[in-house]
Amino acid sequence: MRIVVIGGMAAGATAAQFSRKTDRKAEVTIIGKEPHPIYSKCGLPYSLSGRIPTFERLVEFDETWFRQFHIGLQLGTEVTSVDHSARTLTTCDLRGGREGTVQYDRLIIATGASPWMPPIEGAYSEPGVLKEGVHLIRTLGDGKRLSGNTWRDSRAVIVGGGLIGMEFAEALTIRGVHVGIVEMQSELLLASLDEDMARAARQIIDRSRTPVFTGHVARAVNGDQRAESVTIEEAATGKRTELPADIVLISTGTRGNTDLAVKAGCALGVTGQIKVNSRCETSVPGIWAAGDCTEYVDLVTGAPVAVGMGTVAARQGRTAGTNAAGGRSELPPGVLGTRVTEAFGMHLAGVGPTEAQLRKAGIEPVIGRFVGSTLPDYIPGGHEITVKVLAHPEGGRLLGAQIVGTSRVHQRINSFAVAILAGMTVEQFSKLETAYAPPIAPTLDVITLACDVALMKMRRR
């Protein structure tokens, strides 16, 4: 049996590995557009900042590893078309331009996503070629191109104040660049946090004195040969401001690469991404899909969501690869959306839908919010930490949680992820015996105290 995986990153490489594990006799091949085998895209900001010494270090498994594992690798190769009735792919070698064909029995599409470019005048010097100094970052190659800039005393404008934008903003700041952040919405990080939690995060970020322009849209990149400034416009007033910028980094989200799937007849969902079920099957028998090109459902609301996280991609890859090779693997009935980052001393974590996403799904959540300390009051070294839980108004099932602070934030979110996966209520969670020791955590932890607040509100209704 010939299993072909299109795409060799988190979803694709994991899929190939699990196909190989499941059927030791199958011929397993990865066809990847990029010249590198699997590397961590999430690591790019840290290679840029120097915390990870080189970009090459991001490569997680090298070509030798794939050979040893008997997985074929065709890197630097684009799949240009697919004829699923004939089980044939047409490929193009991106270095030489040579065309080829590849036969398969089963196909796994893990084509990932590409950065989305908002309409900004002057971002391109000619069609398809970004102006010197303007960057979209998605690949290791993009990272290297960005790192070719002069750092010290440069000025950068980051367009997009989401998780990734914040990580790159911090990386450039560490490199000595003067960074400003432009965000269209009323606050940073609103895709990850509710407005009140995003404001708490913003207060910590503001201590770094990084200029932030919320409620502003980037309208134009100015400069003839290369970027010299960015014109931004305040959405409410239409007032325009020009920000000097040697570097313009655009981080306004991604769109799944779905062209091939469409050619193969796979149905797309309402988010425009490839629809898959809990076995990572597409609508076409014999074709599986995994990772950032897919649409799956939110575990809590059941609403379709575009998958865009390495954790989910790896798990989908495992499921797609196992099932394509004749094994049996099933994902949970939806995505939890567990998310964390840290930037400018601010640590954030979230799981499950935000308030806005719940309301869109017709649920008006009960809210439990608690501001406490990471340690007992009597021991020095504690840090303020804010926990918010969202519970179902009938019965109190935990639907989501968010945490913001400067320390010991991240692992706390996993407890809520377990609880949501298990369908636990805030009442059950509030009884949890949490880890306690004076230098570690308080007797009653902020994670249970936030549930107590939600519970009290429910009882008062």
Added chain:
Amino acid sequence: MRIVVIGGMAAGATAAQFSRKTDRKAEVTIIGKEPHPIYSKCGLPYSLSGRIPTFERLVEFDETWFRQFHIGLQLGTEVTSVDHSARTLTTCDLRGGREGTVQYDRLIIATGASPWMPPIEGAYSEPGVLKEGVHLIRTLGDGKRLSGNTWRDSRAVIVGGGLIGMEFAEALTIRGVHVGIVEMQSELLLASLDEDMARAARQIIDRSRTPVFTGHVARAVNGDQRAESVTIEEAATGKRTELPADIVLISTGTRGNTDLAVKAGCALGVTGQIKVNSRCETSVPGIWAAGDCTEYVDLVTGAPVAVGMGTVAARQGRTAGTNAAGGRSELPPGVLGTRVTEAFGMHLAGVGPTEAQLRKAGIEPVIGRFVGSTLPDYIPGGHEITVKVLAHPEGGRLLGAQIVGTSRVHQRINSFAVAILAGMTVEQFSKLETAYAPPIAPTLDVITLACDVALMKMRRR
């Protein structure tokens, strides 16, 4: 209504507070033997080491707080007898020796526990008076007495290598004392960890070059006026060794203070402690009990266990106080036993029964053990971390988990605590979307990978 609480520490003070909250008109009084209002006993090692600046700082709520809350405080007062048919207590003022009586309608017993002294020759200079240099530590007064020793270049022997023994051993080491640890069992920390995990912990502790004598029993404290040395005996061979010691700190567990409960007719359980149910009721109507003097059940095995943790004490106090005042509060159907500490750079965490405790309950667990890193391989700064899960052989329900490492250990245990409370299986847990970002945690976290190992073993059977 007059509610009297005997004992004013974690369980007692919390009980009084929740009685007051539940019934604003009740007369609520705490009678406490110690001269201080509620303080953190768990904080004593950190006041000793200097991390917490003074012993007084351990006091969590002072007398003014209790007054404001309209809770009566009779401190430094021992309850010497109880006549439950007459609803009368006899008290003795420990400073003046004056006797008194106190009437009550409802009684909450939160008398805590006292250190258990193993039979060591020469530990006492006269009956009831410890030899100079010999210490049992339980109270703030005990801590102050210990801190009266000369630190620099003193030599200390810690008898008992459990959690508390290790915390005090580290505190004395920080103070410049040369510390040796004597433990009867074959390894340190066996009440908290399985033998393999305790060995992993020991490897980290050994980096500090602290002398540890496992498989040894303390036989005698030598010295006429004051402690000069400790004679220890190897259990296997009977070979005796003399360890020089200016300070002998005995940390070999506690026994609940149950005398009054027995006088009041409350039934004791097989552990010798006061039996309570999930509403903290004793066998005598009108008497509740909470904290370290009680016996409750292990959530996983259903076996009776002596409660000995601040987290459980506080939660029982809340339940006892609420119910005694006519409210409704219920604990989970048992104790999870979530436990954490750090000492000598070693971080440990556990939840649920150990392998030995499961076998005693007739369960031969499936074991998943995974040694990984706290961070992805490609980013510097990761630390080795070992995770072990214990699962039910039929169905794979999570029964227990233990984690040992040098960093980012503690909050990870709470995820397992939630899963055990929710009755989750290793298969469900292995699908958890954990928090991932390069500087925070790997794509697939050690907590889920340990469950994958258990799952593979179950499938192979």
